[in-house]
Amino acid sequence: MPGPVLARRGFLSGAVGLAAALTLAACGDDDTAALPTPTTGQAAQSWTFTDDRGKKLAQPKIPTKIVAQVGAAAALWDFGVRPIAVFGPHKLADGSKDPQAGNVDITKVTGLGNVWDEFNVEQYIALQPDLLVSSMYLKGTLWYVPEKSKDTIEQVAPAAGIMLTGKTATQVISRYEELARTLGADMAGVPEAKARMEAATKELARFKDLKVLMVSGGADAFWIVNPPEYPDAVHLKDAGLDIVTPSKVDEGGFFQTLSWENADEYDADVILYDTRTQALKPEEMMKKPTFAKLPAVEAGQLYPWNAEAPYSYQGYATFLEGLLANLKKAKPLK
Missing domain, CATH: 3.40.50.1980 (Nitrogenase molybdenum iron protein domain)
Known part of the structure; x- marks a missing residue:
């Protein structure tokens, strides 16, 4: 990303x-x-x-x-x-x-x-x-x-x-x-991992009723992922998940930058947060009042997103299986 x-x-x-x-x-x-x-x-x-x-x-x-x-x-x-x-x-x-x-x-x-x-x-x-x-x-x-x-x-x-x-x-x-x-x-191990990835991908369709927001947090900015630009987001959408697409994206098209005061720009049942080293951790984002009051955050439906999962069948099988385990705990908030 x-x-x-x-x-x-x-x-x-x-x-x-x-x-x-x-x-x-x-x-x-x-x-x-x-x-x-x-x-x-x-x-x-x-x-x-x-x-x-x-x-x-x-x-x-x-x-x-x-x-x-x-x-x-x-x-x-x-x-x-x-x-x-x-x-x-x-x-x-x-x-x-x-x-x-x-x-x-x-x-x-x-x-x-x-x-x-x-x-x-x-x-x-x-x-x-x-x-x-x-x-x-x-x-x-x-x-x-x-x-x-x-x-x-x-x-x-x-x-x-x-x-x-x-x-x-x-x-x-x-x-x-x-x-x-x-x-x-x-x-x-490739055939086995490919089968795992395919099975997990099919199972994602069960959660099509959940609106999902993919984000990354910085000290002074809150980034909303623009799904068409990212292979993992495209994969999730193609599998049936309802991934939020920002109404306006920055130059380059990869994301929309919001201030933390405007972190409530988009509604979502589930928020997937960037887990990479340079991104803010959940406890740090929770210090931002607007973010902390988001329905998905208050409901505890804030889950990790490996924003650069290895592009292998093993890497994606692990990524998708972890995501499924979390989505099974979530529910629509409206």
Whole structure:
């Protein structure tokens, strides 16, 4: 969900020189030899993949040293691909794993950055990666790849972008599955997880009478999700849930920004709140009087929403099953 992050951070400009970074990498150590191999049993064959920017990527052999934005890494991990490094929110302040990392074992990958605009270019070059993978909310903009250093980063290794905006979750998952297959993924557990996701999706139709509002809270703003822009929201709507669509959206179309004083702009039986690190926690939002008085909040029908659930069958099965467990406790308020 790019809106709140991009609204606060803005797009950055400029580039980092490649020469200095390459020199530093050449003077570094050979720790990359000890890094885990992402996949095993891959034949020495050529590799191609056309990403969602329309870029046809080609390598003389299947990439094994893969670096991925944490959401992309979580998706690939569930398909059996093991990235050697990640960037984006993967570690919480106490050192534990950020939920956005999904099933990625963060003790076995290198962290190149944990927050917006943080990407250790020198360390990335030293890893000698074969491929970088990231999702995209804006076509051509790799999520969490800093604008100021993107040119340098894309000179080091080919980069594959998977588009999220305007897609269904199933479409995005299929693209990650396609990419994973080209990388020699073993697909262990995929059929079972796909069946779980499909079963949970069908069950969502039982709750079509509930009006659901998807939100994210910031210190000075309350963001209302515009469903067509997010694969998870599209998936929920397609499954039969009544997801509130804001009457007016900000430039870019991802959300509507409200002041906390206007947090009661929309009625809902259920509120799903963004659980990512940068979003306000429920107890913090409850300090906002207008929010605390919302019928769904007073009724205790305020439930977590993993706004960047891994785009894999495992990731979505878990997300949907958790949502179902909460919706079973809810009821229409009018």
